[in-house]
Amino acid sequence: MQFRFTEEQEMIRATAEAFLAEQSSSAAVRAAMVTERGYDTELWQRMAAEMCWQAMHIPEAYGGLGLGYVELVATLEQMGRYLLCSPFHATVCMAGNALLVAGNEAQKSEYLPQLAAGTTGTLVYTGGSGRWDAHAVEAICVPDGDSYRLSGRYRYVPDGHTAQLLVVAARAEGSTGEDGISLFVLPADTAGISRQWLPTMDQTRRQAQLEFTDVQVPATALLGEAENGWTPLATIIDLATVAVSADQVGGAQQSLDITLAYLKERVQFGRVIASYQAVKHKAADMMVKVEGARSAAYYAACIGDEALSGGTLGGELAEAASIAKAYCSDAYFFNAGCGIQLHGGVGFTAEYDIQLYFKRAKSTETFLGNAAWHRERLARLLLDAPVHSARRGALS
Amino acid sequence: MKLSFSAEDERFRAEVADWMVANLCGEFEGIRNRGGPGDEHSCVEERKSWERKLHEGGWTGLGWPREYGGRGASIEQQVIFNEEYARAGGPGRMGHIGETLTGPTLIAFGTEEQKQRYLPGILRGEDLWCQGYSEPGAGSDLANVKTRARFDAAGKQWLISGQKVWTSLAHESRYCFVIARTDPGSVGHKGLGFFLLAMDQPGIAVRPIEQITGTCEFNEVFFDEAACAENDIVGAPGEGWQVAMGLLGFERGVSTLGQQMLFQNEFDEVLRIARENGAGADPAIRQRIADAHVGLRIMRFNSMRMLSGGGDDGSLSREAMIYKLYWATWHRNLGKLAMDVLGAESEILDGAPYALNRLQSLYLFTRADTIYGGTNQIQRNLIAERALGMPREPRG
Numbered sequence: 001m002q003f004r005f006t007e008e009q010e011m012i013r014a015t016a017e018a019f020l021a022e023q024s025s026s027a028a029v030r031a032a033m034v035t036e037r038g039y040d041t042e043l044w045q046r047m048a049a050e051m052c053w054q055a056m057h058i059p060e061a062y063g064g065l066g067l068g069y070v071e072l073v074a075t076l077e078q079m080g081r082y083l084l085c086s087p088f089h090a091t092v093c094m095a096g097n098a099l100l101v102a103g104n105e106a107q108k109s110e111y112l113p114q115l116a117a118g119t120t121g122t123l124v125y126t127g128g129s130g131r132w133d134a135h136a137v138e139a140i141c142v143p144d145g146d147s148y149r150l151s152g153r154y155r156y157v158p159d160g161h162t163a164q165l166l167v168v169a170a171r172a173e174g175s176t177g178e179d180g181i182s183l184f185v186l187p188a189d190t191a192g193i194s195r196q197w198l199p200t201m202d203q204t205r206r207q208a209q210l211e212f213t214d215v216q217v218p219a220t221a222l223l224g225e226a227e228n229g230w231t232p233l234a235t236i237i238d239l240a241t242v243a244v245s246a247d248q249v250g251g252a253q254q255s256l257d258i259t260l261a262y263l264k265e266r267v268q269f270g271r272v273i274a275s276y277q278a279v280k281h282k283a284a285d286m287m288v289k290v291e292g293a294r295s296a297a298y299y300a301a302c303i304g305d306e307a308l309s310g311g312t313l314g315g316e317l318a319e320a321a322s323i324a325k326a327y328c329s330d331a332y333f334f335n336a337g338c339g340i341q342l343h344g345g346v347g348f349t350a351e352y353d354i355q356l357y358f359k360r361a362k363s364t365e366t367f368l369g370n371a372a373w374h375r376e377r378l379a380r381l382l383l384d385a386p387v388h389s390a391r392r393g394a395l396s
Numbered sequence: 397m398k399l400s401f402s403a404e405d406e407r408f409r410a411e412v413a414d415w416m417v418a419n420l421c422g423e424f425e426g427i428r429n430r431g432g433p434g435d436e437h438s439c440v441e442e443r444k445s446w447e448r449k450l451h452e453g454g455w456t457g458l459g460w461p462r463e464y465g466g467r468g469a470s471i472e473q474q475v476i477f478n479e480e481y482a483r484a485g486g487p488g489r490m491g492h493i494g495e496t497l498t499g500p501t502l503i504a505f506g507t508e509e510q511k512q513r514y515l516p517g518i519l520r521g522e523d524l525w526c527q528g529y530s531e532p533g534a535g536s537d538l539a540n541v542k543t544r545a546r547f548d549a550a551g552k553q554w555l556i557s558g559q560k561v562w563t564s565l566a567h568e569s570r571y572c573f574v575i576a577r578t579d580p581g582s583v584g585h586k587g588l589g590f591f592l593l594a595m596d597q598p599g600i601a602v603r604p605i606e607q608i609t610g611t612c613e614f615n616e617v618f619f620d621e622a623a624c625a626e627n628d629i630v631g632a633p634g635e636g637w638q639v640a641m642g643l644l645g646f647e648r649g650v651s652t653l654g655q656q657m658l659f660q661n662e663f664d665e666v667l668r669i670a671r672e673n674g675a676g677a678d679p680a681i682r683q684r685i686a687d688a689h690v691g692l693r694i695m696r697f698n699s700m701r702m703l704s705g706g707g708d709d710g711s712l713s714r715e716a717m718i719y720k721l722y723w724a725t726w727h728r729n730l731g732k733l734a735m736d737v738l739g740a741e742s743e744i745l746d747g748a749p750y751a752l753n754r755l756q757s758l759y760l761f762t763r764a765d766t767i768y769g770g771t772n773q774i775q776r777n778l779i780a781e782r783a784l785g786m787p788r789e790p791r792g
Contacts, residue, residue, distance in 0.1 A: 001398060001399060001400065001401050001405075001472060001700065001703075001704065002397060002398045002704050003397055003398075003399065003697070003700035003701050003703075003704040004397065004701060004704040004705060005397065006397070009397070070397050260784055260785075260786075263786070264785075264786070271787075272787065274786040274787055275786065275787035277777070277789065279786075280776065280777060280780035280781070280784075280786050281773070281776040281777075281780070283780055283784055283786065284721070284775070284776035284777075284779035284780045284783075284784070285776070287714070287718060287779055287783060287784060288718045288721060288722055288779070291698065291714055291715055291718050292694045292697075292698060292718075292722065294701075295694055295697035295698045295700075295701055295715070296690075296693075296694050296697060298397065298697070298701070299399075299693075299697045299700075301397075302397050302399050313399065323689075323690050323693050323694065326686070326687075326690050327690050327694055372683060374686075375682070375683050375686035375687055375690070376679075376682060376683070376686065377686075378686040378689055378690065379676075379682035379683070379685055379686040382667060382685060382686065382689055383667070383670060383671055383676040383682060383685065384676075
């Protein structure tokens, strides 16, 4: 058992840290976050061409680097730490995972190399209910000869107004819950799709509303089996959830770090406020939170690897994702909230970065289910499933 | 990152599990899951025999070097042993202070004569030890030790006078290790000595302390010119603090996964009750049960990081520094959750005068968890100062 980064993984982490500290500085974030697009296209292309991040966990056969989810999570953590404004999560952890999990050979060969090279994408599945499970899928798909017609409104779609490639979920007319869901992959400029940016409180992450009006898609766009799409979609969502948790770990860490730097500088009553016990105890609690969050995200990353490679622990993915998302959401919010409090008055200003973390903490918390939602998911597993089987082995 | 253990370690795991099944039965049937914090007073004679049984099986001194009669087991194997021991319901160890504290201390700091004299009895499970650190005026401020050690040149021995408190198993122990002041004018951590004393002598009186639980696990120990042979001081006079602090570093977290297995057993009982008595249908209880599950899983992931961590320089990793605060707080919360799941039934005792059931005992005893071994407040100071580099508290 080695539950720590290998040398190569540590190198990937350190490289991401160094690159983002420079490229996703406070000034760069503030410049990108006020544009409608929401990210710097030049930086996005550098991430693809120089860093090969979009290609990271795509198999080599499809133009990727063939690395795993742990490497991806190590990188996402740094993106969260530096508030990177980019469609990376939507492209790689939603559209990319959807193709990896549900795509056939032809679809993977066509689209994965594009994503690896910098084409943007996203997953389009949530209607307006505010749910994140199968009930979220509201749009309707109707078979129409050799093709399908999709209609409906999607909200909260990450980077949906700019993504070039869409993975879309829709359900058979009259179906409910986990039944009747189909997945499709299609270019965003397909006729009948109108897209609208939804300005958000957290300006570092973009959301959009998409309106589908009789959108005609060919049968070749079907991802996986028709009306049997929930199982792969659940896996895709869980993998995306793990990835958001990693962003949260980075944000929770940086919330602590920038607060700590301020505490060690700020003098009141003749001494730095970091020397006061009331302040130290709060900072210690923040560290406890972020270390637990990190452990949960790394563990979930290992399970994500297993799920993508068909490993024996892959069946734990839903549980590991919920554990990570529940804890990391609370940890990030706690650290960013405490961060503002410990900054005092300046924490409430636009000038200091802690407010950006506070906002991203909330938006990532809500996205794909908040802590209470994931705890209820775990409660169903613990309390409502037929038998809670005893665990065998330290890690199973 | 790699989550699985090696094939060799898995074989070792099976060996431990098989031995436990084959031996924790018959005369030892009744001590399954007994003893340990909150239940230290129960089945004492049977548990003493069990210590000798463990020796016969070759399970004592697992991590000790072979030259001193140990098995030289790897960290992984020690972890596995602790985990399988707890999984099988192995009783709270009576010999753990000798095995995990005295032994490693003597191996690191003791003379050859001390090693020859004391180590075999510890390994055989015959000589139980207790720890004489805390005093009425030296709790969190451990260096404020007032117990005195005076060298009696005529008798060629040290004479120890003073009072220790919170001494577990003092009335059952053959020996005690004590820190006492060798330099009468000294203060703080200077001028202390580390002594090995026989408990069965006229100069030592033990008085049990009745706790919140109505039981007595801890004692006060009074020393009135208690004798300690000249060659039973470990390290030089005045160097006792270094020996005592070295001792704290030996544990290295190998018992943490075993401890967590006990926690898992307790949590599973709470879960079983919640499923049976309807409490598991209450949304607030469901959230708390899921939260406890998340907390326990993350405790395990933290430990896995801690155990995988380099620590090559002997310093504690960040995960190790948060560990005490984390588990103690989690465990205390579990006690409260257990009562809330039991509801009205939580008040009803097993019998008069004050027979607590297991969960009531958990509820009350876990109030000690956040106090002994460094209170939560002290832990936060340590985290803030050592991990976060915040200024030290002024010390008088």
